[in-house]
Amino acid sequence: MMKPKLFRGLGAILFKExxxxxxxxxxxxxxxxxxxxxxxxxxxxxxxxxxxxxMLIFNEDRTVQSRQLIDRFVNTESxxxxxxxxxxxxxxxxxxxxxxxxxxxxxxxxxRDLNAGHSAQVQLLVDGSxxxxxxxxxxxxLGVALTQSLESLMRETGRQxxxxxxxxxxxxxxxxxxxxxxxxxxxxxxxxxxxxxxAAMALVRERERGTLEQLLVSPLSRAGLxxxxxxxxxxxxxxxxxxLFTIMRFVFFVPIAGNVVAMMFSTLVxxxxxxxxxxxxxxxxxxxxxxxxxxxxxxxxxxFFSGFIFPRETMPWIFYALGALFPTTYFIALMRAIILRGAxxxxxxxxxxxxxxxxxxxxxxxALRFQKRIG
Amino acid sequence: xxxxxxxxxxxxxxxxxxxAVDHVSFSVGKGSIFGFLGPNGSGKTTVIRMLCGxxxxxxxxxxxxxHDVVREIEPIKEMIGxxxxxxxxxxxxxxxxxxxxxxKLYGLSGRELDQxxxxxxxxxxxxxxxxxxxxxxxxxxxxxxxxxCSLMHxxxxxxxxxxxxxxxxxxxxxxxxxxxxxxxKGMTLFVTTHYMDEAExxxxxxxxxxxxxxxxxEPDELKKMPEVNPPGTRRLDVTCDxxxxxxxxxxxxRGVRTATxxxxxxxxxxxxxxxxxxxxxxxxxxxxxxxxxxxMGPSLEDVFVxxxxxxxxxxxxxxx
Numbered sequence: 001m002m003k004p005k006l007f008r009g010l011g012a013i014l015f016k017e018x019x020x021x022x023x024x025x026x027x028x029x030x031x032x033x034x035x036x037x038x039x040x041x042x043x044x045x046x047x048x049x050x051x052x053x054x055m056l057i058f059n060e061d062r063t064v065q066s067r068q069l070i071d072r073f074v075n076t077e078s079x080x081x082x083x084x085x086x087x088x089x090x091x092x093x094x095x096x097x098x099x100x101x102x103x104x105x106x107x108x109x110x111x112r113d114l115n116a117g118h119s120a121q122v123q124l125l126v127d128g129s130x131x132x133x134x135x136x137x138x139x140x141x142l143g144v145a146l147t148q149s150l151e152s153l154m155r156e157t158g159r160q161x162x163x164x165x166x167x168x169x170x171x172x173x174x175x176x177x178x179x180x181x182x183x184x185x186x187x188x189x190x191x192x193x194x195x196x197x198x199a200a201m202a203l204v205r206e207r208e209r210g211t212l213e214q215l216l217v218s219p220l221s222r223a224g225l226x227x228x229x230x231x232x233x234x235x236x237x238x239x240x241x242x243x244l245f246t247i248m249r250f251v252f253f254v255p256i257a258g259n260v261v262a263m264m265f266s267t268l269v270x271x272x273x274x275x276x277x278x279x280x281x282x283x284x285x286x287x288x289x290x291x292x293x294x295x296x297x298x299x300x301x302x303x304f305f306s307g308f309i310f311p312r313e314t315m316p317w318i319f320y321a322l323g324a325l326f327p328t329t330y331f332i333a334l335m336r337a338i339i340l341r342g343a344x345x346x347x348x349x350x351x352x353x354x355x356x357x358x359x360x361x362x363x364x365x366x367a368l369r370f371q372k373r374i375g
Numbered sequence: 376x377x378x379x380x381x382x383x384x385x386x387x388x389x390x391x392x393x394x395a396v397d398h399v400s401f402s403v404g405k406g407s408i409f410g411f412l413g414p415n416g417s418g419k420t421t422v423i424r425m426l427c428g429x430x431x432x433x434x435x436x437x438x439x440x441x442h443d444v445v446r447e448i449e450p451i452k453e454m455i456g457x458x459x460x461x462x463x464x465x466x467x468x469x470x471x472x473x474x475x476x477x478x479k480l481y482g483l484s485g486r487e488l489d490q491x492x493x494x495x496x497x498x499x500x501x502x503x504x505x506x507x508x509x510x511x512x513x514x515x516x517x518x519x520x521x522x523x524c525s526l527m528h529x530x531x532x533x534x535x536x537x538x539x540x541x542x543x544x545x546x547x548x549x550x551x552x553x554x555x556x557x558x559x560k561g562m563t564l565f566v567t568t569h570y571m572d573e574a575e576x577x578x579x580x581x582x583x584x585x586x587x588x589x590x591x592x593e594p595d596e597l598k599k600m601p602e603v604n605p606p607g608t609r610r611l612d613v614t615c616d617x618x619x620x621x622x623x624x625x626x627x628x629r630g631v632r633t634a635t636x637x638x639x640x641x642x643x644x645x646x647x648x649x650x651x652x653x654x655x656x657x658x659x660x661x662x663x664x665x666x667x668x669x670x671m672g673p674s675l676e677d678v679f680v681x682x683x684x685x686x687x688x689x690x691x692x693x694x695x
Contacts, residue, residue: 009480009482011479011484012476012480015472015475015476015479015535016465016472017466018474019467019468020465020467022467023467025469062532209461209463210459210461210463211463211464211465213429213459213463214457214459214463215480217427217428217452217455217457218427218452218480218481219449219452219453219480219481219482220480228506251611293686296474321659359440373428373429373430373431
C-alpha cells in the first residue's frame, strides 16, 4: 500500500466523524444557534452612534432668537426635545430622574445681550454618568455655539467664508455606521465559540468513552486522527461563516468592498486555526468539563484584546502583546481591511501570513503533543 | 510448543511508587489460547496495554511475532487485534458502519472491505442487526460486534480483555466456540478472564496475583504440582444435604486441611489417614444422614487458591 504514512487512517476517521456529527443534532444545534443569537444581539446592541438624545428646555427668554437656537440643536439630530420646565428646581429634579441626558438653559437676557453685541450666555447641562452620551452632547453643544458665533461675527465684519475651512471626508464608512465597524468583528468573535469547543469535545469524548484506546492500538497516524477530527468541523464552520456573512450583508446592510474569495479564504484559515486550538485543548483536557473551562481561558480574553471593541493601539503594551497571540486579532483586522476598506492582497498580506503561520503551528503542535500512548 | 508468538521477559510497570506489574515472564505459542487470570487490579489490563504498545514498560522486554513492543510498534499494530473491556464501539454508528470504520482504519477499501465485512457478519451472526445503532444492542451483541471489529483486518494475534464479563452463558459459550475456531486457523489468542471454566479450556494459563505472575503452564500440568497435591493427602468430593452444617462439621474434624462448598457438594483436602467411614460418622452426628463421597483431582481453582495463599503468606513472612 502506497498511501502517505503521514495521514494514515484519515479516511476512516473522516467517514466516522461525518456520520457522528450528522447524527448528533444537539452538537449541531449548539454549534449554530448561540453564534446566530450572538450575531444578532451584538450587531444591534453594539452601536456608539448617539442620536436623538433626550433634552429638556428651560427657556426664560421666549423670543424668536431663542427658539432658533433650540432648533439648531434639534437640527443636529443629536437631540430631541422631551419637554420644557418652568424652574431651576424642576430642571434639576428631572435630570436626577434621568428623563434627559442634557438640558438647555436660556436666560431672560439672551436676546437683549445678543442684540446689544454682548456675549449672550447659554448653559448646557450634561448628564456625565454616561460617558458616551456626555461626550457627544458636549461636542454637539460646543459645535452649535461655535457655528452660531461665527455666523454672527461674519455678518458683523462682512467677511465671506471661514478663515480656515476644514472639509472632512470619511473614507470606507462614509455614514459612520456602527454595524460596519462592529459586525465584521462580531463574526470573528462568534465563530470562535462554537468551533473551538466542538473540536475540543470531539477529542475528549473519545477519551471519555474509551474508544481512544482502540484507535491507539491501530496503525492510525496522529496527523490522520487530528485532520479527520478537524475537517468535518471545518465544513460546518464554513457553512456557519456563510450564514453570518449573509446576515452581515442583508440584515445589517454592511457592504463588502473587497474580494469575497479573499474574505472566504481568510475565514477558512481562521476556522482551521480555531479548530486546531480546540484540538490542542482536547489533548490536554481529561474530561468535557475541563475542556470547556480551558476553552474559556482562550475565548474570553480574545474578546477584549483582539481589537473587537477597543482599539489595540491605545492599550497598555502588555495587553497589546497579549492581543497578538489570538487568531481573532488578525482575523478582525483582515475583515475590516477586506470588507470595509476593500484592501487587496498586497495590502493585507501580513495579517493573512500570520494567520496561516498560526494555524499550521497550532495544528502541528496538537498533532505532536498528542501521545500515542496512554497514562 | 509451537514457535513463540508472544515472548515476555521481566516485564515491569511502575506508576510512581506502585508496581502494577512486577517482572512478569511468559511466552505464548503460535495458534494457542493463553488464559490470563487474576483478581481485579492485579495487573492484567496493564500487561495487555503494554503488549499492545499503548503503555510503555518501566522495565523488561516484550516481543510480538519477533518485534519489540517499544521499538518496533508499527509492524505490531498491523498484526494485532484488541478487544478492550468496554467494547470500544461508536454508539452513533450502525453495526455495518462500525465494521466499515474498523476496516478502513487498517487500510481496507473497496471490494476487499465489503467481503471482509460480510465474512465477519456471517461468522458472528450479526445479519439481523446490520442497520441497528451499536448503542441499541444488548450486551451479548455488542460483544460480538466488538469482536467482529477487532477481527476485520485478520490479526495474527488477538488480545481480549475480559470479553465475557457481564455476558449471558449462551453468548459466553458461543464466543468460546468462535475463539477455538480462530485458534484452529492459526490465530494466537490472549484472553483475560475471571471464569475458571474458561481457564480450563485454554491451552496455557497464567495467574497474576499482587502484580506477580505466580504460576504459568498447561492446566493439566498445574493440577499435578506438588504445592497443590501435598504428599500424604487426597482430595474428596462430598455430596450431601445441609451442606453448610456439614461444612462446619468438616472444619472441626481432625485430618481435614481445607473444606470448601461447591454448590451442593464440598471439596475436601484430607490427610490419607482419614477414612471415608470417619467422615460419614462425623456427618451423621450433625444430622446429615446420607453422603456420597468420591475421590477427585484438584481443579484449576484449587490450584490458584493454594498458590495465592502460599504466595501471600510468603509475602507476609518477608515483610515480618
